[in-house]
Amino acid sequence: MIKVVKFGGSSVANAGQFKKVKNIVESDLDRKFIVTSACGKSDNEDHKVTDLLYLCHAHLKYGVPCDSLFEIIKKKYLKIKEELNLSINLENEFEKIQKSMTKNISVDYLVSRGEYLAALCLAEYLDADFIDAKDVILFDYDGKTNFDRSRIELQKKIVSDRRVVIPGFYGALPNGKIKIMSRGGSDITGAIIASLVNAAIYENWTDVSGILVADPRIVDNPKRIDYITYDELRELSFMGANVLHDETIFPVREKKIPINIKNTNDPQNPGTLILDTCSDKDDKKAPGFITGIAGKKDFTVFNCTKINLSNEIGFLRKTIQVFEEFSVNLEGAQAGIDTINIIVETQEIEEDRYMIISNLKEKLGFDEITVVDNLSLIAVVGRGMSKKPGMSAKLFGELGLKNINIKTINQGVDEINIIIGVDNKDFEKSITCIYDRFITKGENI
The missing domain is CATH 3.30.2130.10 (VC0802-like)
Incomplete structure (x- = not known):
């Protein structure tokens, strides 16, 4: 059985979170494909790497220095490397990025580096193979995923039975240029990979224990939804319940691959299981007629x-x-x-x-x-x-x-x-x- 697991930005925000990810991955031999977001916020004073990279691009576009912003990003990844005793040459990676940071740099290339660097670090830490998303998540020029080409290229890249780490959020156009997805697109990457490898389940690890019946900012301590259908989730997502990116469902729905929303900080919590249809047994465990x-x-x-x-x-x-x-x-x-x-x-x-x-x-x-x-x-x-x-x-x-x-x-x-x-x-x-x-x-x- 193959499981695809995706870890959000909060799950890889610092070395401590990386250790939690490793425990989760190594606790189940079926977790073969790992997709990661860029490093998120460790605390309220911290910054998401993706936000900083977007700011860097805006500065470059208008000729404003962004050295101090990029230095924050460097320190964040270098601290993770140091605390996890990684041997990866991050300095060389940063040098390559900085050489390309001119006024005309592609926003897609620059912003995608957050996921790229996080995946390089995670691959070494998990003793897994690294596969660059630009080589296996292939888009047509209209921006749609070419599943046939992507499947062929992914099969070529898998050379052993080892685990694989793939950066989320981006892929490549037919001319090889990097193309990013909309914010939260790492969710979609995980779903695409799950479809390509015919996964038994797609686990999406974040900082919440599943989907709640109502917004906890409005309702005090709302119940968790145990089971929910793709259709129900689409309706709730459309009206603002954004636990997953809206487009995550589409790559897995055709093959009826379940999605499990899980909490990196509470891995024993069963979370919420998203299914094509729910059985009578599942319905008995639902909150009731209102999901x-x-x-x-x-x-x-x-x-x-x-x-x-x-x-x-x-x-x-x-x-x-x-x-x-x-x-x-x-x-x-x-x-x-x-x-x-x-x-x-x-x-x-x-x-x-x-x-x-x-x-x-x-x-x-x-x-x-x-x-x-x-x-x-x-x-x-x-x-x-x-x-x-x-x-x-x-x-x-x-x-x-x-x-x-x-x-x-x-x-x-x-x-x-x-x-x-x-x-x-x-x-x-x-x-x-x-x-x-x-x-x-x-x-x-």
């Missing part, structure tokens, strides 16, 4: 009115197209006989809201357009909600008892989630209310 609650603040609703709007063919497409022209992503659209409500993130329309209103009136002839800000969206997600008649009514009723006004409602046909809109001022109150009624008080069974 998780997540949400985000600061949305805006465009309420557009026109008599007999629903009789106009293509009105919805034409309305959405106006927002597309301003590169605004829609979070929701609800249509009635004479009205259509478009929900967007407020920050996306701040500069263009009046132009959008003008275009809507001019191109579609709306009689009236009102814009409402300070809306929060909350997703109540659960694979079991479809088995519980009256869940929506109970949810809305409970919020009503707490004098919370529901402004928008959206529920998918598969009944895996209910998304409600409330005033920003009621955001935390709403999540707490839902958690107390359906989780704490046992109403979720």
